[in-house]
Amino acid sequence: MxxxxxxxxxxxxxxxxxxxxxxxxxxxxxxxxxxxxxxxxxxxxxxxxxxxxxxxxxxxxxxTKALFRGQAILNRAVPGVGATVGLPPAELLLSFNHDVAPALSGVGVADSNGRSVPAGQPEPVAGRAYELRVRLGRALKPGVYTVDWSVVSRGAPSSGVYRFTVAP
Structure with a gap:
């Protein structure tokens, strides 16, 4: 064989x-x-x-804490994160990945010198429980602005900071 x-x-x-x-x-x-x-x-x-x-x-x-605990993540903002806009915005629009509780949310805006810009309370956007609208109390002058936000979604707090620029 x-x-x-x-x-x-x-x-x-x-x-x-x-x-x-x-x-x-x-x-x-x-x-x-x-x-x-x-x-x-x-x-x-x-x-x-x-x-x-x-x-x-x-x-x-x-x-994966944000996914497991249901923490909100900022998906989109108007003016956008790091964006430069030509016209000063009259309001901010923040869009998250989960429904947020407007009553438990806060949004602050500060100029490049750290001075607070008057802003209203976060309001829900009709038909969109995952979006908040914040009306600004005055027209923004050219410069860099910092938005400091905090929200509660599904019982879990979440917060963040982003900047945008108003160009002349």
Whole structure:
């Protein structure tokens, strides 16, 4: 009976493993088949893999806190985040990924010197529970403005800051 090339190469590998086992005390035939890894190296690799998995599991809730707790994330703003507008806005429009409670929300606007700009209370936008409108108390002069917002969505507080510029 003639043997195939694959069968012959398996026999050669087994013979090679036997020779390697004789030259490396403490290793096993399975280690030799895996490429000559000693038992200690395999244990270290397994521990490193388990450590990495443990870290990923530990950090997962932190990384996805907004999704799990229902915290609102600012999706869109008018004027936009980092935007430059030519005309001063009369109001701000903030759009979130979840419904927000206007009564528990706050929005502050400050100029580049840190002086507060008069602004009304956040109001819901009709038919859009995830949007808030804030009317500004005066026309904005050219400059950089900071919007500081805080909302409550699904019982979880969320806040953030962004800037926009009014150009002459």
């Amino acid at each position: 003639r043997r195939s090339a694959a069968h012959t190469s398996v026999n050669d590998a087994v013979r090679h493993c036997g020779a390697e086992l004789r030259s490396r005390p403490g290793s096993t035939k399975a280690d030799a088949l895996r490429g000559g890894t000693s038992g200690r190296e395999a244990i270290v690799r397994r521990r490193v893999k388990l450590f990495v998995v443990w870290i990923l599991i530990a950090l997962w809730p932190t990384a």
